[in-house]
Amino acid sequence: MGDAKSALEAAIIEIKSFPLFLDVSEVTVSKLCEGGQIVVSSHRNTLFHFGEVGTHFGVVISGAYKLSRPTPQGEDAIVHFSTPGDVIAAFIMAQPAPKYPVTATAMGPSRYLRIPRQTYLSHWKNHPDMIFRVQNLLSTRMGQMQNQKAQIKAPLAAKVATLLVELLNKHDHGNEMMLPLPLTRKEIADSLGASVESVIRVMSDWSKQGFIQTSDQQIKVIKPEKIIAEMNCE
Amino acid sequence: MGDAKSALEAAIIEIKSFPLFLDVSEVTVSKLCEGGQIVVSSHRNTLFHFGEVGTHFGVVISGAYKLSRPTPQGEDAIVHFSTPGDVIAAFIMAQPAPKYPVTATAMGPSRYLRIPRQTYLSHWKNHPDMIFRVQNLLSTRMGQMQNQKAQIKAPLAAKVATLLVELLNKHDHGNEMMLPLPLTRKEIADSLGASVESVIRVMSDWSKQGFIQTSDQQIKVIKPEKIIAEMNCE
DNA sequence: CGCTCGGTTGATGCACATCAAAGGCTGTGG
DNA sequence: CCACAGCCTTTGATGTGCATCAACCGAGCG
Numbered sequence: 001m002g003d004a005k006s007a008l009e010a011a012i013i014e015i016k017s018f019p020l021f022l023d024v025s026e027v028t029v030s031k032l033c034e035g036g037q038i039v040v041s042s043h044r045n046t047l048f049h050f051g052e053v054g055t056h057f058g059v060v061i062s063g064a065y066k067l068s069r070p071t072p073q074g075e076d077a078i079v080h081f082s083t084p085g086d087v088i089a090a091f092i093m094a095q096p097a098p099k100y101p102v103t104a105t106a107m108g109p110s111r112y113l114r115i116p117r118q119t120y121l122s123h124w125k126n127h128p129d130m131i132f133r134v135q136n137l138l139s140t141r142m143g144q145m146q147n148q149k150a151q152i153k154a155p156l157a158a159k160v161a162t163l164l165v166e167l168l169n170k171h172d173h174g175n176e177m178m179l180p181l182p183l184t185r186k187e188i189a190d191s192l193g194a195s196v197e198s199v200i201r202v203m204s205d206w207s208k209q210g211f212i213q214t215s216d217q218q219i220k221v222i223k224p225e226k227i228i229a230e231m232n233c234e
Numbered sequence: 235m236g237d238a239k240s241a242l243e244a245a246i247i248e249i250k251s252f253p254l255f256l257d258v259s260e261v262t263v264s265k266l267c268e269g270g271q272i273v274v275s276s277h278r279n280t281l282f283h284f285g286e287v288g289t290h291f292g293v294v295i296s297g298a299y300k301l302s303r304p305t306p307q308g309e310d311a312i313v314h315f316s317t318p319g320d321v322i323a324a325f326i327m328a329q330p331a332p333k334y335p336v337t338a339t340a341m342g343p344s345r346y347l348r349i350p351r352q353t354y355l356s357h358w359k360n361h362p363d364m365i366f367r368v369q370n371l372l373s374t375r376m377g378q379m380q381n382q383k384a385q386i387k388a389p390l391a392a393k394v395a396t397l398l399v400e401l402l403n404k405h406d407h408g409n410e411m412m413l414p415l416p417l418t419r420k421e422i423a424d425s426l427g428a429s430v431e432s433v434i435r436v437m438s439d440w441s442k443q444g445f446i447q448t449s450d451q452q453i454k455v456i457k458p459e460k461i462i463a464e465m466n467c468e
Numbered sequence: 469c470g471c472t473c474g475g476t477t478g479a480t481g482c483a484c485a486t487c488a489a490a491g492g493c494t495g496t497g498g
Numbered sequence: 499c500c501a502c503a504g505c506c507t508t509t510g511a512t513g514t515g516c517a518t519c520a521a522c523c524g525a526g527c528g
Contacts, residue, residue, distance in 0.1 A: 125362045
């Protein structure tokens with residue numbers, strides 16, 4: 001218990017530097033995290049499932065989680081990739097009896113700060129600035145979905161390129177154009193509504209041309225210009 | 235000027251019955267609409283364009299507006315259909331220097347209550363209940379987008395069916411299963427990322443089988459069961 | 469050593485897009 | 499009042515991007 005508490009305190013130090021909590025006093029941050037606990041996930045662990053009653057929301061501390069929905073065909077459609085600093089499930093906290101609209105699954109070892117809904121209602125709700133910050137995060141996410149929708153008729157290569165660029169933009173990884181999360185071709189496919197094979201054909205083409213490099217699930221962009229060129233259909 | 239003011243007052247009576255303002259005192263509603271003005275649009279008028287600086291948000295009073303985004307191919311992708319009671323552009327009010335992420339265009343004669351951003355910041359922001367109501371509306375919208383994303387691999391017929399059902403659900407039109415807005419095949423196509431011709435082929439099939447009926451742009455669903463059956467790919 | 473998981477490649481087919489052409493309907497301007 | 503332009507719908511013919519199916523390979527792992 002002492003351990004859990006100090007883990008929480010350590011995590012608070014970590015999350016304080018996220019844009020979400022920038023310039024917020026440590027006391028306030030502690031309050032906003034009241035009742036919170038650190039969840040350590042390993043690869044493919046889930047935080048919650050689509051359709052379950054939503055009792056908690058939270059913040060991604062490290063690693064990454066994918067948010068997916070089951071499709072009528074039994075497959076999964078990936079709705080969003082959440083990286084450190086992202087808020088998860090805050091959106092539905094405003095509802096009286098919320099259900100999770102997605103399943104959250106860890107991609108590689110990850111950590112998550114899980115906060116009870118009650119804390120949202122008692123501490124976040126009456127803190128307009130925090131609500132606004134949350135809205136800004138969500139507005140970004142909404143924007144991404146709309147971008148993707150605008151690309152629905154574009155060729156697959158353009159969609160993959162856009163996804164890569166978007167993921168690169170979220171976390172400025174210095175000059176090393178490395179994606180901030182481990183990503184399989186299948187996950188890219190599920191995110192874009194394409195088949196694994198098609199995604200592979202696009203990307204191994206790029207590999208051969210030296211635009212990108214992958215080892216393990218780490219994708220590195222060598223020639224960003226080329227990828228950006230693909231975005232606009234060559 | 236007296237006219238404008240009384241028009242606003244009349245509109246406030248109207249919007250008071252929307253879920254957004256349910257059980258909110260008239261005084262409060264007036265405050266929330268401070269500086270608001272009624273915009274009367276005719277078919278294909280626009281409220282604002284993609285990329286413009288966002289100085290206002292607002293509420294749809296009557297008719298309908300489509301929210302669309304230009305695509306790289308020069309076409310338009312429709313992101314959302316907004317019907318009476320919907321809030322438009324509230325989302326981006328939280329941002330310091332917001333730009334409209336969509337273009338809003340009237341579908342047939344419509345009316346809109348246009349409210350300055352300042353009112354959002356001074357009256358809405360500090361009213362947690364209102365913020366929550368806005369979030370709930372947006373959460374519905376987000377949910378719809380996610381539904382559509384989950385259907386990305388479904389056959390076109392399923393997508394059209396889902397769209398129709400979703401639009402029916404938003405406004406319970408008694409037993410008359412009439413869509414609450416005038417909708418062209420092109421608009422359906424732009425909303426789903428399909429071609430007009432394909433949408434027409436699907437829908438004229440349904441017409442011949444007597445599932446639906448259209449006159450003008452008014453679509454009436456005769457056999458909802460059949461349409462719902464199409465949603466799950468037969 | 470068999471297992472699962474991720475990546476890759478080729479052959480085949482289909483659900484759509486695209487192109488083309490036509491008719492109705494509305495508004496607009498000479 | 500007619501001509502003309504735009505918009506919406508429809509139908510058919512043709513083409514293609516991508517899904518699907520079917521193998522196969524290498525790596526990690528109990």
